[in-house]
Amino acid sequence: MNIIYTERLCLKEASEKDSLALFNIWSNPEITKFMNIEPMINQNQATEMIQFFESLSKKRQGNRFSILLNKSTELIGSCGFNYLDYENDRGEIGYELDIEYWNMGYMTEALTKLIDLGFSSYNLNRIEAKVEPKNEASKHILKKIGFKEEGLLRKFEKAKGTYIDLIMFSVLKEDVI
Known part of the structure; x- marks a missing residue:
C-alpha cells in the first residue's frame, strides 16, 4: 500500500475501512x-466508489488516496488520478476536502505531492484537471500549484x-523542473 507523507498530511491508498469517513464527505451537497x-445517501455507495478506485489501481489505470492529518490521523478528504494514460504519458487528477478544512492549505499541500508523484513515479509528461467554471476555489488551487488554464470544453460532460x-x-x- 502506498503511503506518502507531507509536512502536515499522510496520503494513503483509500481502502474500504475509509468508507464511513469518505461517505460523510461524499454525502455533503456543498462538497x-x-x-x-450526486451526494451519496448510504455508506455502501462510498464502499463501491472505493472498490472502483481499487480496481483502477490494480490495473494501474488510476488511484485514490485518503488524505489524513498527520497529528490525529483524521481523514479529511481524498485525491488521486481519475485515469492514467501511459500510452500518452498523461493523467487526470480529482480531489475533494471536508468543508471544515477548506482554506487551510491542505489541498494545495496534498496536490503538490500528488503532482510530484505523477511526474517522478508514474513518469507522466502531462497532468490534467477539469473544473466547472463556477468552481473558483479549485481554479485558484490549480493555478497556485502551476497549472495553466487551457480553455473551455463546452458541454463536455453529463453530470x-x-x-x-x-x-x-x-x-x-x-x-x-
Whole structure:
C-alpha cells in the first residue's frame, strides 16, 4: 500500500475501512456541488466508489488516496488520478476536502505531492484537471500549484443529468523542473 507523507498530511491508498469517513464527505451537497456525482445517501455507495478506485489501481489505470492529518490521523478528504494514460504519458487528477478544512492549505499541500508523484513515479509528461467554471476555489488551487488554464470544453460532460461546461487545466513535467 502506498503511503506518502507531507509536512502536515499522510496520503494513503483509500481502502474500504475509509468508507464511513469518505461517505460523510461524499454525502455533503456543498462538497459534491462541483463533482460529477450526486451526494451519496448510504455508506455502501462510498464502499463501491472505493472498490472502483481499487480496481483502477490494480490495473494501474488510476488511484485514490485518503488524505489524513498527520497529528490525529483524521481523514479529511481524498485525491488521486481519475485515469492514467501511459500510452500518452498523461493523467487526470480529482480531489475533494471536508468543508471544515477548506482554506487551510491542505489541498494545495496534498496536490503538490500528488503532482510530484505523477511526474517522478508514474513518469507522466502531462497532468490534467477539469473544473466547472463556477468552481473558483479549485481554479485558484490549480493555478497556485502551476497549472495553466487551457480553455473551455463546452458541454463536455453529463453530470447530474445535465451537460456541463468544464475548463481544462494542465501542468507539464517541463513546467515544474
